[in-house]
Amino acid sequence: MTDTVTASRPAEQQSTRTTRDREFTAFVESAATRLRRSAYLMCRDWHLAQDLTQQTFTKMYVVWNRIRTGTNLDAYSRRVLMNLVFDQQKRRSGSEIVLAEMPDQPDGADGGGAPDLHLTLVDALAQLTVDDRAVLVLRHAEDHSVDTVASILGISVSAAKMRDTRALSRLRSLLGDDFLNH
Amino acid sequence: MDLREHFERAVDDDPGADPAVMAHAAIARGGQVRRRRRQVAGAAGGVLAVLGIVAGLNLPSQAEPAVTVAAAMRPPAAPSCSVDPVQRDATDVAIFLKSDTSGPQQAALASALGNDPRVGTVVFESRSSAYEKFRRLWADNPDFVDAVSPKDLPESFRVRLVDAAQFTALQSDYAAMDGVQDIVGRICLVGAAIGGVQ
Numbered sequence: 190m191t192d193t194v195t196a197s198r199p200a201e202q203q204s205t206r207t208t209r210d211r212e213f214t215a216f217v218e219s220a221a222t223r224l225r226r227s228a229y230l231m232c233r234d235w236h237l238a239q240d241l242t243q244q245t246f247t248k249m250y251v252v253w254n255r256i257r258t259g260t261n262l263d264a265y266s267r268r269v270l271m272n273l274v275f276d277q278q279k280r281r282s283g284s285e286i287v288l289a290e291m292p293d294q295p296d297g298a299d300g301g302g303a304p305d306l307h308l309t310l311v312d313a314l315a316q317l318t319v320d321d322r323a324v325l326v327l328r329h330a331e332d333h334s335v336d337t338v339a340s341i342l343g344i345s346v347s348a349a350k351m352r353d354t355r356a357l358s359r360l361r362s363l364l365g366d367d368f369l370n371h
Numbered sequence: 372m373d374l375r376e377h378f379e380r381a382v383d384d385d386p387g388a389d390p391a392v393m394a395h396a397a398i399a400r401g402g403q404v405r406r407r408r409r410q411v412a413g414a415a416g417g418v419l420a421v422l423g424i425v426a427g428l429n430l431p432s433q434a435e436p437a438v439t440v441a442a443a444m445r446p447p448a449a450p451s452c453s454v455d456p457v458q459r460d461a462t463d464v465a466i467f468l469k470s471d472t473s474g475p476q477q478a479a480l481a482s483a484l485g486n487d488p489r490v491g492t493v494v495f496e497s498r499s500s501a502y503e504k505f506r507r508l509w510a511d512n513p514d515f516v517d518a519v520s521p522k523d524l525p526e527s528f529r530v531r532l533v534d535a536a537q538f539t540a541l542q543s544d545y546a547a548m549d550g551v552q553d554i555v556g557r558i559c560l561v562g563a564a565i566g567g568v569q
Contacts, residue, residue: 330375
C-alpha cells in the first residue's frame with residue numbers, strides 16, 4: 190500500500206506541474222500585450238517595457254500556486270508591474286542628477302497629423318508624476334473602474350478619483366484644450 | 372476621438388514579443404527563485420521549530436514578491452523573529468509609510484492604531500532613528516552608507532498585536548489607508564523588538 194503511494198507520487202507531482210505551467214502560459218498569452226503596452230505608456234521605452242513585463246511574469250510564477258485561484262490575476266499583474274515601475278523610477282531619481290530627459294514642449298500638439306499626436310500623448314504622460322501617470326494608464330488606457338484602479342495602486346477610491354481628475358486636467362493643459370474633444 | 376483611442380494609437384508601434392517565450396523564461400527564472408526560497412524556508416522553519424513556534428506558520432516560499440521598497444533600505448528581521456515576512460498569524464507588524472506621506476496622514480494612522488483594540492503596543496520609528504540603525508548595520512560598507520541619506524529610509528509604525536489571528540484583517544484595514552506603503556508581518560517571541568524588525 191505504502192509502496193503504491195510513494196510510487197505514484199512523482200508522476201502526480203509531474204502532472205500537477207504540467208497543469209500549473211500550462212495555466213500560467215495561458216495567462217501570459219492573454220496578458221502580455223496589454224501589460225507591455227501599459228508598461229510602455231509608463232516608461233516611454235519599449236525595451237524597458239518588455240523587461241518590466243517579463244519581470245512581472247517571473248514574480249507571478251514564483252507565487253503562482255498561491256494566486257492561481259481566487260486572485261484577480263489581471264489586477265494582481267498590474268499591481269506587480271506598477272510597483273516595478275515605481276521602483277525603477279525611484280532608483281533613477283536616486284542615482285541620477287538629471288531626473289528624466291524631459292521632452293521639448295510639445296509644439297506639435299496642434300500641428301495637425303495623427304502621428305505627431307500619438308508621440309505627444311506619450312511625451313505629455315512622461316511629464317506627469319509617476320503616480321498620476323499610473324492612474325491615467327489604468328483608468329483610461331486599460332479601462333479599469335475607479336475601484337479597481339484604487340485597489341491596484343493600494344489607495345482609497347476617493348484618492349484615485351482625485352488623482353484622476355488632477356492628472357486629466359494636467360494632461361489637457363499640456364496637450365491643449367481641443368485634444369480631448371477631437 | 373476619445374482618450375481611449377488616443378491611448379490605443381500611442382502604442383501602435385508595439386514591437387511585440389512572443390508570449391510563449393516570455394512564459395518559458397518566467398517559468399525557468401521563477402522556478403529558480405522558488406527553489407531557493409524553499410531552501411530558505413527550510414532553514415527558517417528549523418530555527419522556529421527550535422523556538423517552539425510551528426503552528427500555523429506560513430512559510431516564506433509563499434511570501435508576496437517584495438517589490439515596493441529597495442530591500443537594503445528595509446530593516447532586517449529582529450532576533451527571535453521569523454527571518455522572512457509571513458502572510459498570516461504574524462505577532463508583530465511593521466507598517467512602512469510612503470516617502471511623501473503627509474503629517475495629517477501620519478497623525479490619522481497614529482490615532483487609528485492607538486485606538487485599535489487589536490493593537491497591543493505601537494511605536495513610531497522616525498526617519499532619523501531608522502537612519503542611525505541603518506548606519507550601524509552597514510558600518511562595514513561606508514560607500515553604501517554615504518550613498519544613502521535619511522530621506523531614503525521609510526518611516527514606520529511598529530506594532531505588536533494582541534492576537535496573531537487578527538493580523539490578516541489588520542493588514543487589509545491599514546493597507547487601505549492613505550500614506551501606507553506596505554505592511555510586513557513576522558512571527559516573534561515575546562521578548563523580541565516590537566514590530567519584528569530591527
